Amino acid sequence: MLDKGSIISNISDQLRIKRQESARGKTHNELSNTVNSQADALKVKNVQIKQWADKEQRAEAQIHIRTKAMDAATDGIFIIDVKNKDFSVIYSNQAFQTMVGYSRKDIIGKNYFLLYADIADLRIAEEIKNTLQKDESFQGEMLNFRKNGDKFWNYLRISCVRDVNGVVTHYVGIQTDVTLMRRKDFEIKEQREELLHVTRVGKLAEFVSSLAHEISQPLTSILSYAQAAYRMLEGKDSQLQEILQYIINDDQRAAEVIRRLRSLLKKSDPEVKPIDINKLINETIELMATDVTVRNKVIKIALEPKLPNINGDRIQLQQVLLNLISNSLDAMEGRDEFRELSIRTSLNGSEEIIVEVKDSGCGIPKENMKKLFSHFFTSKPDGLGMGLSISRSIIEAHGGRLEVKNNPEGGAIFYFTIPVGGGVKEWS
Amino acid sequence: MAKKQIYIVDDDESVRRSLGLLLSTFGFQTQTFSSAEEFFSMVSVNDSGLLILDIHMPGLSGWTALQRIYAGIKRKVIVITADKNGGLMERALKTGAMGFLQKPFEDNDLVNLINKVY
Numbered sequence: 295m296l297d298k299g300s301i302i303s304n305i306s307d308q309l310r311i312k313r314q315e316s317a318r319g320k321t322h323n324e325l326s327n328t329v330n331s332q333a334d335a336l337k338v339k340n341v342q343i344k345q346w347a348d349k350e351q352r353a354e355a356q357i358h359i360r361t362k363a364m365d366a367a368t369d370g371i372f373i374i375d376v377k378n379k380d381f382s383v384i385y386s387n388q389a390f391q392t393m394v395g396y397s398r399k400d401i402i403g404k405n406y407f408l409l410y411a412d413i414a415d416l417r418i419a420e421e422i423k424n425t426l427q428k429d430e431s432f433q434g435e436m437l438n439f440r441k442n443g444d445k446f447w448n449y450l451r452i453s454c455v456r457d458v459n460g461v462v463t464h465y466v467g468i469q470t471d472v473t474l475m476r477r478k479d480f481e482i483k484e485q486r487e488e489l490l491h492v493t494r495v496g497k498l499a500e501f502v503s504s505l506a507h508e509i510s511q512p513l514t515s516i517l518s519y520a521q522a523a524y525r526m527l528e529g530k531d532s533q534l535q536e537i538l539q540y541i542i543n544d545d546q547r548a549a550e551v552i553r554r555l556r557s558l559l560k561k562s563d564p565e566v567k568p569i570d571i572n573k574l575i576n577e578t579i580e581l582m583a584t585d586v587t588v589r590n591k592v593i594k595i596a597l598e599p600k601l602p603n604i605n606g607d608r609i610q611l612q613q614v615l616l617n618l619i620s621n622s623l624d625a626m627e628g629r630d631e632f633r634e635l636s637i638r639t640s641l642n643g644s645e646e647i648i649v650e651v652k653d654s655g656c657g658i659p660k661e662n663m664k665k666l667f668s669h670f671f672t673s674k675p676d677g678l679g680m681g682l683s684i685s686r687s688i689i690e691a692h693g694g695r696l697e698v699k700n701n702p703e704g705g706a707i708f709y710f711t712i713p714v715g716g717g718v719k720e721w722s
Numbered sequence: 723m724a725k726k727q728i729y730i731v732d733d734d735e736s737v738r739r740s741l742g743l744l745l746s747t748f749g750f751q752t753q754t755f756s757s758a759e760e761f762f763s764m765v766s767v768n769d770s771g772l773l774i775l776d777i778h779m780p781g782l783s784g785w786t787a788l789q790r791i792y793a794g795i796k797r798k799v800i801v802i803t804a805d806k807n808g809g810l811m812e813r814a815l816k817t818g819a820m821g822f823l824q825k826p827f828e829d830n831d832l833v834n835l836i837n838k839v840y
Contacts, residue, residue: 511825514734514804515739518743519740521744522743522829556806
């Protein structure tokens with residue numbers, strides 16, 4: 295028989311067990327709940343991972359297709375990282391490599407501007423750098439060089455790549471080889487210029503012809519007056535006769551210039567002979583000596599000794615020299631502080647002789663530089679505007695160039711080149 | 723001996739005056755005219771004398787004057803011109819001129835030519 299106390303303890307035991315059982319049940323429920331939710335989370339994660347993987351695969355596919363596309367492009371494409379201060383290329387496509395002639399290995403990490411050798415136009419390179427450093431995009435054409443030294447015209451566009459904050463992180467460049475187009479443009483331009491030249495020379499010939507007529511008239515009367523006076527003074531005043539003889543000589547010289555000018559424009563064959571250019575310069579200076587002294591100027595010469603002879607028309611070349619010297623004298627006219635005119639010759643390599651006529655005048659205003667060699671352009675009140683254009687045609691017919699630059703120390707420098715062993719062609 | 727008569731027609735006053743002066747120093751009798759019209763109105767076809775005729779003139783040109791002279795009587799003419807186109811000399815001689823000189827010319831060349839033809 296159970297006593298009262300044991301019954302009570304039995305009951306409390308049972309109660310405890312029940313309580314324990316219920317607690318256990320509760321724990322079990324909680325556990326299964328946790329498991330369930332974790333399983334759900336896992337499912338979500340799985341889906342997410344699958345999505346990410348898909349996304350990544352798509353992204354990879356996109357990168358792949360973009361890279362393929364960039365390599366298929368016919369324009370050169372490259373990317374420069376801004377972090378590298380030396381404009382080093384971090385990506386280049388196939389067309390870029392073909393254009394510059396370097397392999398990708400040679401290009402990556404190299405300064406973009408060094409890919410074109412030292413002979414590329416540094417001025418434009420500087421311009422591009424400055425533009426980019428201002429976070430602006432660049433567009434322009436420049437002459438570049440392939441690895442093997444071949445020239446090509448590069449139509450280049452570079453723009454800035456920015457991050458979310460608008461900070462420039464990269465530059466992306468596209469470049470097109472426009473050499474062929476350029477050449478075509480150049481040919482068209484050349485043909486047009488040739489046509490213009492023919493027209494201009496035609497007009498010039500017409501003009502010179504009427505001019506020559508007008509000048510020949512007074513030359514005729516001056517000559518006749520002087521010859522009449524010379525005869526009248528026969529046996530009376532030999533000193534005056536001597537002066538008259540000078541007038542007669544100079545009249546004949548002027549007539550000779552007109553005659554040559556006419557024959558020049560008549561396309562007559564030049565008289566080509568070997569010429570010692572230094573000797574010709576000395577003779578020309580002698581012709582100008584009186585003029586130079588009267589104008590209170592001095593001519594300094596620095597002639598390179600033992601220059602090879604050139605082939606040319608003596609009178610045509612002398613005409614050029616006379617023209618350059620007399621222009622230089624005009625440039626210093628009426629300014630006593632500008633007195634010195636210098637003439638230099640030198641040999642450029644073994645191929646050409648350079649003749650330089652330098653004055654110490656005020657130089658040539660920038661706006662006149664381009665027009666200087668066109669027919670009928672003149673800055674002198676009594677000028678005809680023909681001297682330099684004819685001079686240039688003569689020099690070009692001799693296979694050389696006639697150019698001008700301002701001397702940084704003041705004055706203008708006109709210089710022409712004549713090839714050694716060249717010939718002369720008709721110039722109109 | 724009477725001096726040889728030379729007529730000079732040139733529209734350029736300086737040219738005709740200087741030529742007149744020059745030829746007078748060689749002992750010629752000279753008379754100048756500023757146009758062919760003036761010459762025709764003042765000099766009779768019967769007056770003797772050689773004509774020095776410029777070609778390029780306003781009004782009656784040297785060519786027309788030359789043709790007119792040779793359509794009528796034969797007067798000796800020397801053509802002078804400052805123009806320089808090929809064939810001028812041939813044309814002048816064909817039209818009846820006795821001589822042709824390109825301006826500017828030497829005194830001796832002119833005088834020799836005059837003495838040769840006149």
